[in-house]
Amino acid sequence: MASSGAPARPGGSWVQERILLGMTMREYLVSLWTPFNVVCAAILAVGVPLIVYRFAAGLGATTNLSQTQPWGLWIGFDMMTGIALAAGGFTIGAAVEIFNLEEFHAIERPAILTGFLGYLMAVIGLIADLGKPWNMVGIFSNNGTQSVLFEVAWCVACYTTVLFLEFAVPLFEWLGWERFYRPLKKLLLALTVLSVMFSTMHQSALGSLFIIAPHKLHPLWYSGQIFIFFFISAVIAGISMVIVESTISHQIFSDQLEGHHVDIEKVTFGLAKAGAVVMFAYFFLKLQGVIDNHALGLIGVGFYGKWWLLEMLGFVLLPSLMYAWGARYRHITVVRVAAILGVVGIVLNRLNVSLVAYNYNQPVRYWPSWMEIAVSLMLVVVGVLAFRWIVLRMPVLSPMKEQAGSHGGTP
Amino acid sequence: MKLGRRHFLQIAGATGTAALVALPGRTPAADGIPVAGEDESSVLVDTTKCIGCRGCEAACAEANKLPDPPSDAEAFATRRNTGPDCFTVVLRAEKPDGSPRFVKRQCMHCVEPACASACPVRALDKLETGPVSYDGSKCMGCRYCMVACPFSVPKYQYASALPVVRKCTFCSSRQAQGKPPACTSVCPSGALTYGTRGRLIAEARGRVYGNPDKYTPHIYGEHEAGGTNWLYITDITFEKLGFEVAVNDNSYPRLVRGALGVPPVVMTLWPPLLMGLWAFSHRDGKGNGKGNGNGKGGDHG
Numbered sequence: 001m002a003s004s005g006a007p008a009r010p011g012g013s014w015v016q017e018r019i020l021l022g023m024t025m026r027e028y029l030v031s032l033w034t035p036f037n038v039v040c041a042a043i044l045a046v047g048v049p050l051i052v053y054r055f056a057a058g059l060g061a062t063t064n065l066s067q068t069q070p071w072g073l074w075i076g077f078d079m080m081t082g083i084a085l086a087a088g089g090f091t092i093g094a095a096v097e098i099f100n101l102e103e104f105h106a107i108e109r110p111a112i113l114t115g116f117l118g119y120l121m122a123v124i125g126l127i128a129d130l131g132k133p134w135n136m137v138g139i140f141s142n143n144g145t146q147s148v149l150f151e152v153a154w155c156v157a158c159y160t161t162v163l164f165l166e167f168a169v170p171l172f173e174w175l176g177w178e179r180f181y182r183p184l185k186k187l188l189l190a191l192t193v194l195s196v197m198f199s200t201m202h203q204s205a206l207g208s209l210f211i212i213a214p215h216k217l218h219p220l221w222y223s224g225q226i227f228i229f230f231f232i233s234a235v236i237a238g239i240s241m242v243i244v245e246s247t248i249s250h251q252i253f254s255d256q257l258e259g260h261h262v263d264i265e266k267v268t269f270g271l272a273k274a275g276a277v278v279m280f281a282y283f284f285l286k287l288q289g290v291i292d293n294h295a296l297g298l299i300g301v302g303f304y305g306k307w308w309l310l311e312m313l314g315f316v317l318l319p320s321l322m323y324a325w326g327a328r329y330r331h332i333t334v335v336r337v338a339a340i341l342g343v344v345g346i347v348l349n350r351l352n353v354s355l356v357a358y359n360y361n362q363p364v365r366y367w368p369s370w371m372e373i374a375v376s377l378m379l380v381v382v383g384v385l386a387f388r389w390i391v392l393r394m395p396v397l398s399p400m401k402e403q404a405g406s407h408g409g410t411p
Numbered sequence: 412m413k414l415g416r417r418h419f420l421q422i423a424g425a426t427g428t429a430a431l432v433a434l435p436g437r438t439p440a441a442d443g444i445p446v447a448g449e450d451e452s453s454v455l456v457d458t459t460k461c462i463g464c465r466g467c468e469a470a471c472a473e474a475n476k477l478p479d480p481p482s483d484a485e486a487f488a489t490r491r492n493t494g495p496d497c498f499t500v501v502l503r504a505e506k507p508d509g510s511p512r513f514v515k516r517q518c519m520h521c522v523e524p525a526c527a528s529a530c531p532v533r534a535l536d537k538l539e540t541g542p543v544s545y546d547g548s549k550c551m552g553c554r555y556c557m558v559a560c561p562f563s564v565p566k567y568q569y570a571s572a573l574p575v576v577r578k579c580t581f582c583s584s585r586q587a588q589g590k591p592p593a594c595t596s597v598c599p600s601g602a603l604t605y606g607t608r609g610r611l612i613a614e615a616r617g618r619v620y621g622n623p624d625k626y627t628p629h630i631y632g633e634h635e636a637g638g639t640n641w642l643y644i645t646d647i648t649f650e651k652l653g654f655e656v657a658v659n660d661n662s663y664p665r666l667v668r669g670a671l672g673v674p675p676v677v678m679t680l681w682p683p684l685l686m687g688l689w690a691f692s693h694r695d696g697k698g699n700g701k702g703n704g705n706g707k708g709g710d711h712g
Contacts, residue, residue, distance in 0.1 A: 131552020
């Protein structure tokens with residue numbers, strides 16, 4: 001590491017090797033000309049100016065928010081859904097660092113990177129949504145301790161910092177800053193404990209936000225115990241998202257994994273087993289929540305009754321059984337389809353709670369404007385591009401190539 | 412400044428036993444929220460006396476420098492709502508015999524306001540004297556107050572690039588000078604009575620009990636949302652008047668008390684619990700060798 005990293009700064013060699021992937025600038029720019037990149041560039045070309053426009057013209061000009069619908073897609077999708085889908089960082093971190101489940105070690109760094117980028121995009125989406133985001137600093141000085149949002153804000157701020165520090169391990173390794181990354185790596189256990197602590201609090205608190213609005217949220221989704229559902233479903237989201245993400249990563253970045261064998265199927269089956277159990281428990285907990293809320297009679301009744309059944313049967317019970325079956329009979333495709341259903345189910349649940357079943361009794365319903373959708377899409381694209389950029393350069397999916405040999409023997 | 416005496420971070424540092432005390436139902440008034448707000452300034456609205464002159468709307472617009480209210484024809488043509496530039500509206504309902512019954516709506520100024528409890532930066536706050544106040548310079552525009560308010564009162568300036576939340580101020584600056592709110596000072600029919608909450612509840616009870624044939628036996632705001640500083644009595648149903656009849660009778664900030672009891676417990680118990688699990692799962696020392704076998708060689712130095 002020390003020999004190849006830090007001292008080799010002069011000339012274009014470091015940049016060429018570490019940034020341009022060994023190509024010359026010209027070759028690199030040519031290599032960027034792919035259909036996928038063109039589509040991404042188009043989305044960015046629309047989305048980035050829209051953020052500027054939103055701050056120049058205000059929320060009214062860019063969104064379909066109203067006096068009855070104060071929260072729209074940027075909260076419902078970017079924040080609520082983004083944070084849930086980024087739960088893989090703490091789920092896998094805990095499995096590896098605390099529970100010592102070594103088989104998940106190979107997916108720890110990608111899961112943490114997904115988590116970090118997910119939180120970063122959620123925070124950018126939140127900044128776009130806030131009327132005066134610079135006043136966010138008041139969170140740290142005004143003691144709004146009776147607010148669930150106070151808890152969410154503190155935890156998200158702290159946890160994003162923790163995720164950055166966890167991600168800084170491969171980042172510093174890539175930069176060759178050995179002096180920083182070695183001590184940080186020793187802190188990984190402490191960081192993981194903090195990540196589990198903060199995640200427990202804010203993943204659940206995102207649900208608690210709605211406890212104060214009992215008559216605005218449909219009784220099938222409202223529950224005084226919604227924080228328990230949000231936390232458990234965040235674990236489901238983390239597990240499912242890690243399966244989806246590692247499946248895609250190991251196909252797209254297969255050349256990254258050359259000479260570095262990870263039995264990704266074994267890892268996936270392990271995750272599927274955990275997913276099956278957690279989802280199965282979640283299904284019955286949700287049912288218990290409905291009974292507790294005296295809303296059992298509403299299941300299957302009208303649009304919301306049927307919509308709830310679709311969410312719970314199609315995207316919780318079905319993927320749970322598919323996970324169990326797939327893990328039992330070693331059927332990788334079934335597990336991967338279940339993971340996609342699981343991810344869709346979490347997206348559906350967060351959108352249901354914050355948008356679809358919220359204001360269910362209002363005559364005028366909210367539908368996001370094209371600009372809201374474009375900005376949300378842009379943030380997803382930025383996340384995906386950042387993930388790709390980092391994975392192609394930093395030791396996330398596999399160790400730094402030139403050091404793989406020199407490190408095996410050190411511990 | 413009655414809200415949130417319980418300091419998040421202080422509790423974070425407390426022992427597990429102290430943390431458990433924060434669980435729901437143990438200490439109903441421990442954080443300094445008053446039970447009823449007997450001495451807070453309040454208004455009793457007797458809708459049977461309201462003649463629908465809308466003088467209160469005009470006085471409100473003048474006192475708060477808002478645009479002039481619309482004409483009667485326009486105002487009663489549709490069911491209006493308050494807005495960023497309109498803090499109070501007089502609405503028209505109908506009695507069973509078809510004659511009009513008017514009602515003035517504005518912020519209810521809850522004794523335990525959901526909006527102020529939801530505000531993470533305390534831009535919304537409850538004053539000792541009764542009004543729910545708002546400081547736009549603190550507001551970050553999260554609009555959680557709008558989600559939290561059971562009466563959907565706070566309105567947002569979506570059209571502005573520097574937006575703030577807008578709602579009835581209960582003329583707190585006038586009240587601080589010893590003057591009544593602008594609306595109550597102009598009411599010609601005696602529909603609006605300004606006083607302390609305790610006295611006005613007694614007055615409302617007297618009117619309702621004294622005329623059981625006339626009044627609907629309910630004082631709206633006595634218990635709704637844990638009690639509000641604006642109280643209403645009428646001779647038709649409150650549903651017909653367009654009131655939020657589904658509103659809980661208990662305080663809204665208390666709904667989240669259970670959920671807010673979670674962080675102290677988590678912050679106290681998780682670190683030792685997780686470290687214990689770590690020690691348990693690493694008891695045979697096998698953690699030292701991890702990383703070599705599964706290809707993460709660069710990870711352990």
